[in-house]
Amino acid sequence: MAFLELKNVSKSFDGHSVLSNVNLSIAEGEFVAIVGYSGQGKTTLISLIAGLTKPDSGEVTLEGKVVSGPGPDRGLVFQNYSLLPWLTVYENIALAVDQVFADWDAAKRQAHVEKYIAMVKLSHAKDRLPKQLSGGMRQRVSVARTLAIQPRILLLDEPLGALDALTRATLQDEIGGICQSEGKTVILITNSVDEALLLADRIIPLTIGPGATLGESVPVNLARPRDRAGLNHDPEFKRLRALVTNQLLGFNAARQTSITRKLILPNILPENLDAPRVNRPPRRIGEEKDETLTVA
């Protein structure tokens, strides 16, 4: 029996179908990455699994039990961090820990919070408010808060989407390492094929909406630990990347249309600063140009 299972799940908002007939089955301990274009329902999918939204039809089951609402057994790392701005790093994590492990004594809970703050290397910043943290630090707090409640399954919604490439690489390694050592079941939502290949056991592309659904899954049989620099030259890595990328591009090509529109260039030229300042009219040009765009 699958650990997490989605059966014919559909969801629409205000009559617009976002997801239709999504089927997914994940084994315990598996790390699955779902890649897809922006706005195609990735967050919707993860909210359905988290129980924050209810499917219109179909059902989500975790260990055979139908998911009817949110709960701490499915730890969600929100796309936009969702730290509470009036609580410090410590307090944000403690709020979660105190709630989920209410039966532990205070000292044990405190040690637990400290442990997870240390795990994401933020011990020096534990008394800071979220607004005093960089984007990457906030994301780490968010990951620590979710890991600290020790969920059965970890749901990561584009956890690194808003970060610069360098921070992103560092955090990929950190998250990869932590998930590996904790042996968790993970669903990672991402828009980066490289990130998915680096971290996941299996990649599932999300097709393009309306009515998006999951495409054919691609197993990633790359040896762990995966080394970012080494992977780039690995032929299997290259093959998988081309496969997934082409799959995604294929969804897009199927719906490509092209339109021609008239472009009017800004009617202004750089100013000549050497000219005398008085009564200098702006220099203007009038130029039009046709441009052909392909739109998704």
Place this chain on the structure above:
Amino acid sequence: MNKFKFDWLILPIIGVVIVLLTWHGLAGRKVFKLTDTVTKEDLSALVIALPEGAAQWNAVAAQLKNKQIEAATATSLPPAVWTAVKDSYEEIRVGPIPDLPNVAETWISSLPYMKEPFAKRGEMDQGILRFTWYSLVLVSKGYAIALLIGVPIGFFLGLSPTFTKMFDPLIQVLRPVSPLAWLPLGLILFMRAGPEAGTYAALFTIALCGMWPTVLNTAVGVRAVPQDYLNVGRVLKLSRWKMLTKILIPATLPYMFTGFRLSLGICWLAIVAAEMLTGRPGAGGFLWQEYNALIYEHIIFSILVIGVVGLILDRLMSLIEARFKAIS
């Protein structure tokens, strides 16, 4: 304008000076007018009758030649001369608005109240800070009631669309009603409460007028709590109580404090009306009493005091509000 480092000080001072000058120009002043029945000859006869009268008359003749003399001129005359001629003059007020006290009169007349701000000379004759203190005590009670009632109503409005549909129209109707209109109703409600009826009516008025900004801002704040914060609570399965105390209230606080600040301003408006109608000692009661006693200088003084106290209260609340705004 950036050149002046003290813009924030100089420009307001210029503004105040302009207003003071306008006020002074419009206000009346005290002068002495020769009674119609008295002639120049009668005046000189009165002065010449004094010892060394002829010399005295020569000295003051120029100053007394007009039918009307300024108060300052009168005091500059030799006391003996003024005493002799005083009864021939009557005191009148002149100016664009003769009965409006001018700046100097207001200042001099108000000094005793400022010099001894805590003096208690009688029920309605006390130092200005003592009066202000009475008003502040009453306002803080009314304000506390306003907040205690207003915050929960605001939360209900923010959380329940049904509740909003039920009561929002009513709130919109009651909100613009002036304190002057509520007070008589308050007096009727507490008519049988004995000697304290006036106090209860005042508290009723202050609380009722002051709570609306808190109610409405709290409601807006609750509706504006980001869904993500609530989702954090839902994933953790927080109880309703924890959801309220750990997420809803902290997320709403900045809005609530905007409401608190506006409410305090309205409570302070209402106190003056309440004191005027109930005749309680306080900043507003003092104003009304001095109007009845025809001491118009004190009316202007009271207005200024009420304004300054209101400003200080508002500034204090802004400071607290800013602290909460800074966090989220």
